[in-house]
Amino acid sequence: MSLEHDVDHWGSHPGDAIDTALAAIESSLHDLLASDPAYWRTSTKKDLLARLETIQAQQAALRLRVLASSGDIAEEAGDKDASAWMRAELLVDKAVARAQIKLATKITQYELVADGLAAGVVSPDKARVITTALDKIEADPVATTEDLALAEKLLVDYATRLTANELAIVGRKILAEIDPARFEDAEAQALLAEEERAHQKTALRVWDNHHGTVGFDGVLPTSVGMRFKRLVEAYAQPRKQQLVEKGAGLPPWERLMGQGFSRLLETIDPAALPRHGGDATTVNVVISLEELRKDLGTATLGYDETNGTTITAAEARRMACNATIIPWVLGGNGEVLDAGRASRFFQPIQRKALRLQAKCCQAEGCDMPPEWCDAHHLDPWAAGGKTNLKDGALLCLHHHRLAHTPAYTHERLPDGTIRFTRRP
Numbered sequence: 001m002s003l004e005h006d007v008d009h010w011g012s013h014p015g016d017a018i019d020t021a022l023a024a025i026e027s028s029l030h031d032l033l034a035s036d037p038a039y040w041r042t043s044t045k046k047d048l049l050a051r052l053e054t055i056q057a058q059q060a061a062l063r064l065r066v067l068a069s070s071g072d073i074a075e076e077a078g079d080k081d082a083s084a085w086m087r088a089e090l091l092v093d094k095a096v097a098r099a100q101i102k103l104a105t106k107i108t109q110y111e112l113v114a115d116g117l118a119a120g121v122v123s124p125d126k127a128r129v130i131t132t133a134l135d136k137i138e139a140d141p142v143a144t145t146e147d148l149a150l151a152e153k154l155l156v157d158y159a160t161r162l163t164a165n166e167l168a169i170v171g172r173k174i175l176a177e178i179d180p181a182r183f184e185d186a187e188a189q190a191l192l193a194e195e196e197r198a199h200q201k202t203a204l205r206v207w208d209n210h211h212g213t214v215g216f217d218g219v220l221p222t223s224v225g226m227r228f229k230r231l232v233e234a235y236a237q238p239r240k241q242q243l244v245e246k247g248a249g250l251p252p253w254e255r256l257m258g259q260g261f262s263r264l265l266e267t268i269d270p271a272a273l274p275r276h277g278g279d280a281t282t283v284n285v286v287i288s289l290e291e292l293r294k295d296l297g298t299a300t301l302g303y304d305e306t307n308g309t310t311i312t313a314a315e316a317r318r319m320a321c322n323a324t325i326i327p328w329v330l331g332g333n334g335e336v337l338d339a340g341r342a343s344r345f346f347q348p349i350q351r352k353a354l355r356l357q358a359k360c361c362q363a364e365g366c367d368m369p370p371e372w373c374d375a376h377h378l379d380p381w382a383a384g385g386k387t388n389l390k391d392g393a394l395l396c397l398h399h400h401r402l403a404h405t406p407a408y409t410h411e412r413l414p415d416g417t418i419r420f421t422r423r424p
Contacts (some may be wrong), residue, residue, distance in 0.1 A: 058118060123159075364413070364419045
Protein backbone atom coordinates (compact mmCIF):
# COMPACT_ATOMS: atom_id res chain seq x y z
CA MET A 1 0.00 0.00 0.00
CA SER A 2 1.42 3.36 -1.04
CA LEU A 3 1.65 6.08 1.60
CA GLU A 4 2.70 8.73 -0.90
CA HIS A 5 -0.43 10.79 -0.48
CA ASP A 6 -0.08 10.71 3.32
CA VAL A 7 3.42 12.14 3.43
CA ASP A 8 3.51 15.53 5.11
CA HIS A 9 6.76 17.32 4.32
CA TRP A 10 6.20 19.61 7.30
CA GLY A 11 6.44 16.87 9.94
CA SER A 12 5.58 13.36 10.98
CA HIS A 13 1.86 14.03 11.54
CA PRO A 14 0.17 14.58 8.18
CA GLY A 15 -2.29 17.44 8.14
CA ASP A 16 -1.56 18.71 11.65
CA ALA A 17 0.32 21.82 10.55
CA ILE A 18 -2.21 22.52 7.78
CA ASP A 19 -5.11 22.10 10.18
CA THR A 20 -3.46 24.44 12.70
CA ALA A 21 -2.86 27.10 10.04
CA LEU A 22 -6.42 26.88 8.72
CA ALA A 23 -7.84 27.04 12.25
CA ALA A 24 -5.85 30.23 12.86
CA ILE A 25 -7.22 31.78 9.63
CA GLU A 26 -10.79 30.78 10.53
CA SER A 27 -10.43 32.18 14.04
CA SER A 28 -9.08 35.49 12.74
CA LEU A 29 -11.90 35.81 10.22
CA HIS A 30 -14.44 35.03 12.94
CA ASP A 31 -13.00 37.83 15.08
CA LEU A 32 -13.09 40.31 12.19
CA LEU A 33 -16.67 39.40 11.26
CA ALA A 34 -17.74 39.97 14.86
CA SER A 35 -16.71 43.62 14.51
CA ASP A 36 -19.00 46.22 12.90
CA PRO A 37 -17.23 48.24 10.15
CA ALA A 38 -19.70 51.09 10.74
CA TYR A 39 -17.61 52.03 13.79
CA TRP A 40 -14.22 51.72 12.11
CA ARG A 41 -12.03 54.61 11.07
CA THR A 42 -11.89 55.32 7.36
CA SER A 43 -8.17 54.55 7.37
CA THR A 44 -8.88 51.17 8.98
CA LYS A 45 -11.43 50.28 6.29
CA LYS A 46 -9.04 51.27 3.51
CA ASP A 47 -6.20 49.29 5.08
CA LEU A 48 -8.37 46.20 5.53
CA LEU A 49 -9.66 46.29 1.94
CA ALA A 50 -6.13 46.64 0.58
CA ARG A 51 -4.80 43.79 2.70
CA LEU A 52 -7.80 41.56 1.90
CA GLU A 53 -7.04 42.05 -1.80
CA THR A 54 -3.56 40.64 -1.18
CA ILE A 55 -4.87 37.84 1.03
CA GLN A 56 -7.46 36.85 -1.57
CA ALA A 57 -4.75 36.57 -4.23
CA GLN A 58 -2.64 34.42 -1.89
CA GLN A 59 -5.66 32.28 -1.01
CA ALA A 60 -6.27 31.81 -4.74
CA ALA A 61 -2.63 30.85 -5.23
CA LEU A 62 -2.96 28.16 -2.57
CA ARG A 63 -6.24 26.91 -4.03
CA LEU A 64 -4.77 26.71 -7.53
CA ARG A 65 -1.69 24.85 -6.25
CA VAL A 66 -3.94 22.26 -4.64
CA LEU A 67 -6.13 21.98 -7.74
CA ALA A 68 -3.03 21.53 -9.92
CA SER A 69 -2.20 18.41 -7.90
CA SER A 70 -5.78 17.15 -7.49
CA GLY A 71 -5.34 14.13 -9.73
CA ASP A 72 -5.75 11.83 -6.74
CA ILE A 73 -9.15 13.42 -5.98
CA ALA A 74 -10.22 12.78 -9.57
CA GLU A 75 -8.96 9.21 -9.37
CA GLU A 76 -10.88 8.60 -6.18
CA ALA A 77 -14.04 10.12 -7.69
CA GLY A 78 -13.59 8.18 -10.93
CA ASP A 79 -13.68 11.32 -13.04
CA LYS A 80 -11.20 12.87 -15.47
CA ASP A 81 -10.58 15.78 -13.09
CA ALA A 82 -11.65 16.99 -9.65
CA SER A 83 -14.65 18.94 -10.98
CA ALA A 84 -17.10 16.12 -10.21
CA TRP A 85 -16.00 16.07 -6.56
CA MET A 86 -16.20 19.89 -6.41
CA ARG A 87 -19.73 19.74 -7.81
CA ALA A 88 -20.86 17.07 -5.33
CA GLU A 89 -19.05 18.23 -2.19
CA LEU A 90 -18.48 21.97 -2.65
CA LEU A 91 -21.58 22.68 -4.81
CA VAL A 92 -19.42 24.41 -7.43
CA ASP A 93 -20.80 24.21 -10.96
CA LYS A 94 -18.71 21.86 -13.08
CA ALA A 95 -18.02 24.53 -15.69
CA VAL A 96 -16.68 26.86 -13.00
CA ALA A 97 -14.67 24.06 -11.39
CA ARG A 98 -13.11 23.03 -14.69
CA ALA A 99 -12.21 26.65 -15.46
CA GLN A 100 -10.40 26.81 -12.11
CA ILE A 101 -8.59 23.52 -12.75
CA LYS A 102 -7.61 24.74 -16.21
CA LEU A 103 -6.18 27.94 -14.74
CA ALA A 104 -4.36 25.94 -12.07
CA THR A 105 -2.71 23.85 -14.78
CA LYS A 106 -1.73 26.96 -16.74
CA ILE A 107 -0.22 28.63 -13.68
CA THR A 108 2.20 25.74 -13.25
CA GLN A 109 3.66 26.59 -16.69
CA TYR A 110 4.41 30.21 -15.81
CA GLU A 111 6.58 30.59 -12.72
CA LEU A 112 6.49 34.40 -12.52
CA VAL A 113 2.68 34.41 -12.64
CA ALA A 114 2.55 31.79 -9.88
CA ASP A 115 4.99 33.83 -7.80
CA GLY A 116 2.88 36.96 -8.35
CA LEU A 117 -0.19 35.15 -7.08
CA ALA A 118 1.66 33.83 -4.04
CA ALA A 119 2.95 37.34 -3.29
CA GLY A 120 -0.56 38.72 -3.55
CA VAL A 121 0.23 41.17 -6.39
CA VAL A 122 -1.53 39.21 -9.15
CA SER A 123 -5.22 38.45 -8.71
CA PRO A 124 -6.83 35.33 -10.22
CA ASP A 125 -8.55 37.48 -12.87
CA LYS A 126 -5.22 39.04 -13.85
CA ALA A 127 -3.53 35.63 -13.81
CA ARG A 128 -6.15 34.36 -16.24
CA VAL A 129 -5.59 37.38 -18.51
CA ILE A 130 -1.82 36.93 -18.44
CA THR A 131 -1.86 33.19 -19.13
CA THR A 132 -4.30 33.73 -22.03
CA ALA A 133 -1.97 36.33 -23.53
CA LEU A 134 1.08 34.13 -23.01
CA ASP A 135 -0.65 31.14 -24.62
CA LYS A 136 -1.29 33.23 -27.74
CA ILE A 137 2.34 34.35 -27.79
CA GLU A 138 3.51 30.76 -27.44
CA ALA A 139 1.41 29.85 -30.49
CA ASP A 140 2.70 32.83 -32.49
CA PRO A 141 5.12 31.52 -35.15
CA VAL A 142 7.07 34.80 -35.07
CA ALA A 143 7.61 34.86 -31.30
CA THR A 144 10.60 33.18 -29.66
CA THR A 145 11.09 31.60 -26.26
CA GLU A 146 12.91 34.76 -25.17
CA ASP A 147 9.90 36.85 -26.28
CA LEU A 148 7.61 34.65 -24.19
CA ALA A 149 9.78 35.00 -21.08
CA LEU A 150 10.04 38.78 -21.47
CA ALA A 151 6.32 39.11 -22.08
CA GLU A 152 5.58 37.20 -18.86
CA LYS A 153 7.92 39.47 -16.89
CA LEU A 154 6.37 42.64 -18.35
CA LEU A 155 2.77 41.50 -17.85
CA VAL A 156 3.34 40.50 -14.23
CA ASP A 157 4.90 43.94 -13.68
CA TYR A 158 1.94 45.64 -15.39
CA ALA A 159 -0.43 43.63 -13.18
CA THR A 160 0.75 45.64 -10.16
CA ARG A 161 -0.47 48.87 -11.81
CA LEU A 162 -3.41 47.96 -14.04
CA THR A 163 -6.87 46.45 -13.73
CA ALA A 164 -7.61 43.11 -15.36
CA ASN A 165 -9.41 44.79 -18.30
CA GLU A 166 -6.52 47.22 -18.84
CA LEU A 167 -4.09 44.33 -18.60
CA ALA A 168 -5.98 42.43 -21.31
CA ILE A 169 -5.54 45.39 -23.67
CA VAL A 170 -1.81 45.54 -22.91
CA GLY A 171 -1.56 41.75 -23.32
CA ARG A 172 -2.82 41.95 -26.89
CA LYS A 173 -0.07 44.44 -27.78
CA ILE A 174 2.78 43.24 -25.59
CA LEU A 175 4.79 41.77 -28.48
CA ALA A 176 4.77 45.12 -30.28
CA GLU A 177 6.18 46.67 -27.11
CA ILE A 178 8.95 44.05 -26.97
CA ASP A 179 10.03 44.52 -30.59
CA PRO A 180 7.98 47.07 -32.59
CA ALA A 181 9.81 46.52 -35.88
CA ARG A 182 9.17 42.79 -35.77
CA PHE A 183 5.64 42.66 -34.43
CA GLU A 184 3.71 45.80 -35.48
CA ASP A 185 2.84 44.39 -38.91
CA ALA A 186 1.91 41.08 -37.33
CA GLU A 187 -0.29 42.92 -34.82
CA ALA A 188 -2.06 44.79 -37.63
CA GLN A 189 -2.68 41.53 -39.46
CA ALA A 190 -3.97 39.91 -36.28
CA LEU A 191 -6.30 42.86 -35.69
CA LEU A 192 -7.70 42.58 -39.21
CA ALA A 193 -8.27 38.87 -38.69
CA GLU A 194 -9.97 39.55 -35.34
CA GLU A 195 -12.32 42.09 -36.93
CA GLU A 196 -13.18 39.65 -39.71
CA ARG A 197 -13.95 36.95 -37.14
CA ALA A 198 -16.10 39.46 -35.27
CA HIS A 199 -18.19 40.10 -38.37
CA GLN A 200 -18.58 36.36 -38.90
CA LYS A 201 -19.80 35.99 -35.30
CA THR A 202 -22.33 38.81 -35.59
CA ALA A 203 -25.78 37.49 -34.69
CA LEU A 204 -29.17 38.58 -33.39
CA ARG A 205 -31.89 36.35 -31.97
CA VAL A 206 -35.40 37.61 -31.19
CA TRP A 207 -38.21 35.58 -29.60
CA ASP A 208 -41.68 36.12 -28.15
CA ASN A 209 -41.86 35.44 -24.39
CA HIS A 210 -45.67 35.17 -24.64
CA HIS A 211 -46.25 37.35 -21.59
CA GLY A 212 -46.15 40.84 -23.07
CA THR A 213 -42.42 41.03 -23.78
CA VAL A 214 -40.00 40.08 -26.51
CA GLY A 215 -36.57 38.73 -25.60
CA PHE A 216 -33.42 39.09 -27.64
CA ASP A 217 -29.68 38.64 -27.44
CA GLY A 218 -26.85 38.92 -29.88
CA VAL A 219 -23.22 39.60 -30.67
CA LEU A 220 -21.86 42.68 -32.47
CA PRO A 221 -18.38 43.68 -33.63
CA THR A 222 -16.74 45.93 -31.03
CA SER A 223 -16.91 49.06 -33.19
CA VAL A 224 -20.63 48.63 -33.86
CA GLY A 225 -21.38 47.38 -30.35
CA MET A 226 -19.81 50.41 -28.67
CA ARG A 227 -21.72 52.72 -31.00
CA PHE A 228 -24.93 50.87 -30.14
CA LYS A 229 -24.16 51.22 -26.42
CA ARG A 230 -23.58 54.97 -26.76
CA LEU A 231 -26.82 55.45 -28.71
CA VAL A 232 -28.87 53.63 -26.07
CA GLU A 233 -27.14 55.52 -23.25
CA ALA A 234 -27.99 58.80 -24.99
CA TYR A 235 -31.67 57.92 -24.56
CA ALA A 236 -31.29 56.46 -21.07
CA GLN A 237 -29.38 59.35 -19.47
CA PRO A 238 -32.07 62.09 -19.77
CA ARG A 239 -34.56 59.84 -18.00
CA LYS A 240 -32.04 59.19 -15.22
CA GLN A 241 -31.26 62.90 -14.89
CA GLN A 242 -34.94 63.78 -14.58
CA LEU A 243 -35.43 61.25 -11.80
CA VAL A 244 -32.34 62.51 -9.96
CA GLU A 245 -33.53 66.12 -10.16
CA LYS A 246 -36.93 65.09 -8.81
CA GLY A 247 -35.29 63.22 -5.94
CA ALA A 248 -37.03 60.04 -7.03
CA GLY A 249 -35.50 56.61 -6.54
CA LEU A 250 -33.62 55.30 -9.52
CA PRO A 251 -34.76 52.04 -11.14
CA PRO A 252 -32.09 49.48 -12.10
CA TRP A 253 -29.76 50.77 -14.81
CA GLU A 254 -30.70 47.78 -16.97
CA ARG A 255 -34.31 49.01 -16.99
CA LEU A 256 -33.25 52.53 -17.95
CA MET A 257 -31.14 51.08 -20.76
CA GLY A 258 -34.07 48.94 -21.90
CA GLN A 259 -36.33 51.99 -21.93
CA GLY A 260 -33.64 53.90 -23.80
CA PHE A 261 -33.42 51.13 -26.40
CA SER A 262 -37.20 51.21 -26.80
CA ARG A 263 -37.08 54.97 -27.37
CA LEU A 264 -34.28 54.55 -29.90
CA LEU A 265 -36.38 52.10 -31.92
CA GLU A 266 -39.56 54.16 -31.67
CA THR A 267 -37.90 57.33 -32.97
CA ILE A 268 -36.41 55.78 -36.12
CA ASP A 269 -37.82 57.51 -39.20
CA PRO A 270 -39.50 54.84 -41.39
CA ALA A 271 -38.65 56.88 -44.49
CA ALA A 272 -34.98 56.22 -43.82
CA LEU A 273 -35.42 52.43 -43.65
CA PRO A 274 -34.62 50.10 -46.57
CA ARG A 275 -37.41 48.73 -48.72
CA HIS A 276 -38.78 45.44 -47.44
CA GLY A 277 -41.03 43.03 -49.30
CA GLY A 278 -41.74 45.60 -52.01
CA ASP A 279 -42.79 48.31 -49.55
CA ALA A 280 -41.23 50.50 -46.93
CA THR A 281 -40.90 48.67 -43.62
CA THR A 282 -44.30 48.95 -41.95
CA VAL A 283 -46.27 47.40 -39.12
CA ASN A 284 -49.62 45.80 -39.93
CA VAL A 285 -52.33 45.71 -37.31
CA VAL A 286 -55.42 43.55 -37.91
CA ILE A 287 -58.49 44.33 -35.81
CA SER A 288 -62.18 43.48 -36.09
CA LEU A 289 -64.80 46.21 -36.20
CA GLU A 290 -66.24 44.86 -32.95
CA GLU A 291 -62.89 45.03 -31.18
CA LEU A 292 -62.20 48.50 -32.61
CA ARG A 293 -65.34 49.79 -30.89
CA LYS A 294 -64.33 48.40 -27.48
CA ASP A 295 -62.34 50.36 -24.92
CA LEU A 296 -60.54 47.13 -24.03
CA GLY A 297 -60.34 45.65 -27.53
CA THR A 298 -57.47 43.59 -28.87
CA ALA A 299 -55.62 43.59 -32.18
CA THR A 300 -53.12 41.40 -33.95
CA LEU A 301 -49.69 42.90 -34.55
CA GLY A 302 -48.88 41.28 -37.88
CA TYR A 303 -51.09 39.74 -40.56
CA ASP A 304 -52.44 36.88 -38.47
CA GLU A 305 -52.07 35.18 -35.08
CA THR A 306 -49.72 32.55 -36.52
CA ASN A 307 -47.22 35.11 -37.75
CA GLY A 308 -47.93 37.87 -35.27
CA THR A 309 -48.87 38.53 -31.67
CA THR A 310 -51.85 39.95 -29.79
CA ILE A 311 -51.77 43.47 -28.40
CA THR A 312 -54.42 45.77 -26.93
CA ALA A 313 -56.26 48.15 -29.19
CA ALA A 314 -54.93 50.94 -26.94
CA GLU A 315 -51.34 49.93 -27.68
CA ALA A 316 -52.14 49.83 -31.40
CA ARG A 317 -53.51 53.37 -31.19
CA ARG A 318 -50.38 54.52 -29.32
CA MET A 319 -48.14 52.95 -31.94
CA ALA A 320 -50.05 54.81 -34.64
CA CYS A 321 -48.63 58.06 -33.29
CA ASN A 322 -45.02 57.00 -33.77
CA ALA A 323 -44.78 54.23 -36.37
CA THR A 324 -45.75 53.68 -39.95
CA ILE A 325 -48.79 51.52 -39.32
CA ILE A 326 -51.46 50.11 -41.64
CA PRO A 327 -54.70 49.15 -39.88
CA TRP A 328 -56.88 46.45 -41.44
CA VAL A 329 -60.46 46.48 -40.15
CA LEU A 330 -62.28 43.18 -40.65
CA GLY A 331 -66.02 42.40 -40.65
CA GLY A 332 -67.70 39.51 -38.89
CA ASN A 333 -66.81 37.03 -41.64
CA GLY A 334 -63.25 38.22 -41.95
CA GLU A 335 -63.86 40.41 -45.01
CA VAL A 336 -61.78 43.57 -45.24
CA LEU A 337 -64.01 46.55 -44.40
CA ASP A 338 -61.23 49.13 -44.52
CA ALA A 339 -57.55 49.12 -45.41
CA GLY A 340 -56.45 52.31 -43.69
CA ARG A 341 -53.82 54.73 -44.86
CA ALA A 342 -50.32 54.49 -43.43
CA SER A 343 -50.11 56.90 -40.53
CA ARG A 344 -47.45 59.58 -40.65
CA PHE A 345 -44.97 60.87 -38.13
CA PHE A 346 -45.28 64.43 -37.07
CA GLN A 347 -42.78 66.06 -39.39
CA PRO A 348 -39.55 67.53 -37.94
CA ILE A 349 -40.75 71.10 -38.46
CA GLN A 350 -43.98 70.24 -36.63
CA ARG A 351 -42.07 68.73 -33.70
CA LYS A 352 -39.97 71.89 -33.52
CA ALA A 353 -43.14 73.96 -33.43
CA LEU A 354 -44.55 71.76 -30.67
CA ARG A 355 -41.32 72.21 -28.70
CA LEU A 356 -41.64 75.99 -29.03
CA GLN A 357 -45.17 75.76 -27.64
CA ALA A 358 -44.29 73.33 -24.85
CA LYS A 359 -40.85 73.04 -23.28
CA CYS A 360 -41.57 69.61 -21.79
CA CYS A 361 -44.22 66.92 -21.54
CA GLN A 362 -47.61 68.66 -21.61
CA ALA A 363 -49.18 66.36 -19.02
CA GLU A 364 -50.18 68.32 -15.95
CA GLY A 365 -47.32 68.36 -13.42
CA CYS A 366 -44.79 66.52 -15.67
CA ASP A 367 -41.48 68.12 -16.67
CA MET A 368 -39.97 65.37 -18.81
CA PRO A 369 -37.81 67.08 -21.47
CA PRO A 370 -39.05 67.16 -25.07
CA GLU A 371 -36.28 64.81 -26.22
CA TRP A 372 -38.09 62.08 -24.29
CA CYS A 373 -41.57 62.92 -25.55
CA ASP A 374 -43.78 61.58 -28.32
CA ALA A 375 -45.93 63.74 -30.55
CA HIS A 376 -49.42 62.53 -29.65
CA HIS A 377 -52.63 62.92 -31.67
CA LEU A 378 -55.27 64.38 -29.32
CA ASP A 379 -57.85 63.52 -31.97
CA PRO A 380 -56.79 59.86 -32.44
CA TRP A 381 -55.30 59.08 -35.83
CA ALA A 382 -57.11 55.73 -35.81
CA ALA A 383 -60.41 57.66 -35.55
CA GLY A 384 -59.58 59.93 -38.48
CA GLY A 385 -57.48 62.51 -36.65
CA LYS A 386 -54.95 64.54 -38.59
CA THR A 387 -51.28 65.12 -38.02
CA ASN A 388 -51.35 68.85 -37.36
CA LEU A 389 -50.30 71.25 -34.63
CA LYS A 390 -53.85 71.91 -33.43
CA ASP A 391 -54.35 68.23 -32.65
CA GLY A 392 -50.78 67.57 -31.48
CA ALA A 393 -49.28 67.43 -28.00
CA LEU A 394 -45.94 66.37 -26.55
CA LEU A 395 -46.29 63.53 -24.04
CA CYS A 396 -43.61 61.47 -22.30
CA LEU A 397 -43.69 57.71 -22.68
CA HIS A 398 -45.60 57.23 -19.40
CA HIS A 399 -48.32 59.75 -20.21
CA HIS A 400 -48.49 58.68 -23.85
CA ARG A 401 -49.35 55.16 -22.70
CA LEU A 402 -51.85 56.66 -20.27
CA ALA A 403 -53.47 58.57 -23.14
CA HIS A 404 -54.21 55.27 -24.87
CA THR A 405 -55.28 53.41 -21.73
CA PRO A 406 -59.07 52.95 -21.44
CA ALA A 407 -58.89 53.37 -17.66
CA TYR A 408 -58.08 57.08 -18.08
CA THR A 409 -59.58 60.05 -19.86
CA HIS A 410 -57.66 63.18 -20.76
CA GLU A 411 -58.52 66.72 -21.73
CA ARG A 412 -56.58 69.77 -22.83
CA LEU A 413 -56.83 72.67 -20.39
CA PRO A 414 -56.97 76.32 -21.55
CA ASP A 415 -53.23 76.74 -20.85
CA GLY A 416 -52.39 73.80 -23.14
CA THR A 417 -51.58 71.22 -20.46
CA ILE A 418 -53.19 67.78 -20.60
CA ARG A 419 -55.09 66.62 -17.51
CA PHE A 420 -55.53 62.91 -16.94
CA THR A 421 -58.45 61.58 -14.90
CA ARG A 422 -59.04 57.99 -13.88
CA ARG A 423 -62.41 56.70 -14.96
CA PRO A 424 -64.81 55.98 -12.05
